[in-house]
Amino acid sequence: MRAVFETWGTALAGLAVVLFFVVAAPNFASPTNLLNIVKETSFLAILALGFTLALITAELDLSIADVASLAAVVTGFLIHGGHPPALAVAAGLGVGLLCGLVNGVSVTRLRVPALIATLGMAAMARGLGFMLTEGVSFVGRWPTGFTGLARASVWGIPALVLWMAGAAAIALVLVKATRTGARMTATGEAEEAARLSGIATARMKRIGLALSGLAAGLTAVLLTASLSSAAPNMAGDYFLYAIAAVLLGMTMVEPGRANIPGTLIAALTLKVLGNGLVLMGAAYYVQDIVLGFIIIASVAVSASVMRKAPLRL
Amino acid sequence: MTPILSLAGITKRYGGVEALKGVDLDVHQGEILAVCGDNGAGKSTLIRIVSGAHEASGGEMRLHGAPVVFRSPHDALTRGIATIYQDLALAPRLSIAENVFMGAELVRPLLLPFVKMLDRKGMRTAARGYLERLQVPVTDMRRPVERLSGGQRQAVAIARALHWNARLVIMDEPTAALGVKETGLVLDLIRRLKAEGRTVVLISHNMADVVALADRVAILKGGRKVIDRPLKGLDADTLAHMVMTGVDRT
Numbered sequence: 409m410r411a412v413f414e415t416w417g418t419a420l421a422g423l424a425v426v427l428f429f430v431v432a433a434p435n436f437a438s439p440t441n442l443l444n445i446v447k448e449t450s451f452l453a454i455l456a457l458g459f460t461l462a463l464i465t466a467e468l469d470l471s472i473a474d475v476a477s478l479a480a481v482v483t484g485f486l487i488h489g490g491h492p493p494a495l496a497v498a499a500g501l502g503v504g505l506l507c508g509l510v511n512g513v514s515v516t517r518l519r520v521p522a523l524i525a526t527l528g529m530a531a532m533a534r535g536l537g538f539m540l541t542e543g544v545s546f547v548g549r550w551p552t553g554f555t556g557l558a559r560a561s562v563w564g565i566p567a568l569v570l571w572m573a574g575a576a577a578i579a580l581v582l583v584k585a586t587r588t589g590a591r592m593t594a595t596g597e598a599e600e601a602a603r604l605s606g607i608a609t610a611r612m613k614r615i616g617l618a619l620s621g622l623a624a625g626l627t628a629v630l631l632t633a634s635l636s637s638a639a640p641n642m643a644g645d646y647f648l649y650a651i652a653a654v655l656l657g658m659t660m661v662e663p664g665r666a667n668i669p670g671t672l673i674a675a676l677t678l679k680v681l682g683n684g685l686v687l688m689g690a691a692y693y694v695q696d697i698v699l700g701f702i703i704i705a706s707v708a709v710s711a712s713v714m715r716k717a718p719l720r721l
Numbered sequence: 722m723t724p725i726l727s728l729a730g731i732t733k734r735y736g737g738v739e740a741l742k743g744v745d746l747d748v749h750q751g752e753i754l755a756v757c758g759d760n761g762a763g764k765s766t767l768i769r770i771v772s773g774a775h776e777a778s779g780g781e782m783r784l785h786g787a788p789v790v791f792r793s794p795h796d797a798l799t800r801g802i803a804t805i806y807q808d809l810a811l812a813p814r815l816s817i818a819e820n821v822f823m824g825a826e827l828v829r830p831l832l833l834p835f836v837k838m839l840d841r842k843g844m845r846t847a848a849r850g851y852l853e854r855l856q857v858p859v860t861d862m863r864r865p866v867e868r869l870s871g872g873q874r875q876a877v878a879i880a881r882a883l884h885w886n887a888r889l890v891i892m893d894e895p896t897a898a899l900g901v902k903e904t905g906l907v908l909d910l911i912r913r914l915k916a917e918g919r920t921v922v923l924i925s926h927n928m929a930d931v932v933a934l935a936d937r938v939a940i941l942k943g944g945r946k947v948i949d950r951p952l953k954g955l956d957a958d959t960l961a962h963m964v965m966t967g968v969d970r971t
């Protein structure tokens with residue numbers, strides 16, 4: 409019983425939140441609203457999946473949201489200039505991946521702690537985003553070949569949901585079923601033991617941070633396609649949400665460890681919470697207060713399960 | 722016979738500290754060599770160099786007579802030298818199987834090029850096999866090692882060395898944190914390694930363990946090797962005195 413509670417306790421709390429809004433929030437349970445929540449969750453979930461992969465190697469990536477904004481602006485810039493969608497998509501993903509690789513090199517080769525390296529990257533990405541746009545947004549009637557990436561449906565399933573499911577499936581297979589995933593996990597769990605067992609721990613950290621950047625790039629492409637626009641700082645609101653999703657996810661499924669299913673469940677829970685609060689008429693800033701509380705409480709819960717600090721960053 | 726491992730004039734400086742001041746040491750095939758010395762004598766530094774965790778500042782290392790340089794633990798492992806560190810060897814929250822195969826996972830035929838899929842079932846079966854070979858009865862290979870006793874954890878670390886098929890196994894204070902019964906278990910494990918024809922270097926403060934196991938003993942003091950002799954004829958008290966004074970008066 410206790411084990412069930414430690415593994416699923418916060419997930420059950422999330423379910424309770426959903427049920428609460430079903431009863432209390434007007435229109436919450438309407439099919440349109442529920443579908444919207446799931447679609448909206450995809451951006452958050454994909455961004456948070458990247459953060460999860462970095463955190464599995466015990467590195468923090470505070471640049472995800474600003475890198476996503478930069479990648480969105482680059483994608484929008486190219487689409488807006490009439491370039492082929494394939495090029496714009498590749499550029500968006502490439503910007504994300506490149507920023508992640510730079511983070512990885514800063515952390516492992518230049519020995520800058522991830523907290524500092526990714527904070528610096530965040531500032532640079534934000535600055536570059538404003539530089540490219542000169543502070544305004546790219547908005548337009550963009551080709552459906554591009555916007556369809558986010559707005560189309562396949563067999564009645566919204567593309568965004570498929571992207572989220574695909575990204576989660578790939579991340580899950582990577583972490584649980586591949587040799588690289590096992591080595592990333594070992595690196596995050598016990599870096600010195602992993603190194604002494606012959607694992608190239610620095611390379612695992614570079615992979616984790618690079619994938620985090622790539623996930624930010626994918627989030628950016630989908631966000632841009634979905635909104636038909638790109639603006640500097642357009643992913644800024646996802647920063648606290650993504651971190652909260654990963655830390656809340658750490659309290660469930662594999663308590664004390666960043667994990668893919670936990671991140672997904674937590675992302676959905678947080679979106680439900682945000683949506684429900686809005687429907688109930690809560691002011692916008694309430695979300696920040698709630699997220700901040702969840703971030704701290706989640707780590708405290710993980711710490712009590714592990715009986716020690718879950719993060720040593 | 723050529724020593725399996727031969728060190729000549731090994732030095733190591735940490736900034737201003739000269740932890741090793743020119744150590745010569747031969748390790749012979751099939752023996753159990755105990756390396757003793759007071760705190761700070763340089764024992765851990767010496768094994769870190771042999772295991773590739775640190776690079777020596779000077780001196781030469783030969784493996785089966787041929788000069789070698791280890792730039793990483795991986796280099797030493799692939800050359801048949803496995804080191805079991807007292808606290809750092811295992812990832813406590815990972816399972817027995819994950820720990821045994823850490824860094825040398827079993828993989829299945831490729832699904833895609835570059836993607837190595839884990840053979841988790843194979844690893845559990847093989848991990849159980851290694852532990853049976855060490856006569857340590859643990860059944861659930863999914864159990865996290867933090868839930869094992871100290872002796873069982875040493876067995877997991879030794880199983881990892883078996884998986885690398887290490888011909889030389891180096892152990893740093895393997896019984897330091899253990900009670901009497903668990904210590905007995907670990908001493909048996911070391912005897913089994915020797916019975917399999919493997920060579921063991923045992924770093925220990927516990928003179929009773931050394932007397933019970935070692936064929937030969939080397940004593941370090943202040944970064945130098947001061948004594949190197951067969952164990953024969955030594956008891957624990959004499960040995961302790963030799964470690965303290967650095968003088969062989971037998």
Ligand SMILES: Nc1ncnc2c1ncn2[C@@H]1O[C@H](COP(=O)(O)OP(=O)(O)O)[C@@H](O)[C@H]1O
Pocket residue numbers: 735738739740758759760761762763764765766767
């Ligand atoms: N990483 C390090 N940095 C600086 N000095 C060290 C380091 N490791 C060991 N030393 C110093 O080197 C000397 C030998 O230490 P060590 O090899 O740990 O000895 P032992 O294992 O015999 O107790 C000591 O003076 C110790 O303080």
Ligand SMILES: [Mg+2]
Pocket residue numbers: 764765766
């Ligand atoms: Mg020591």
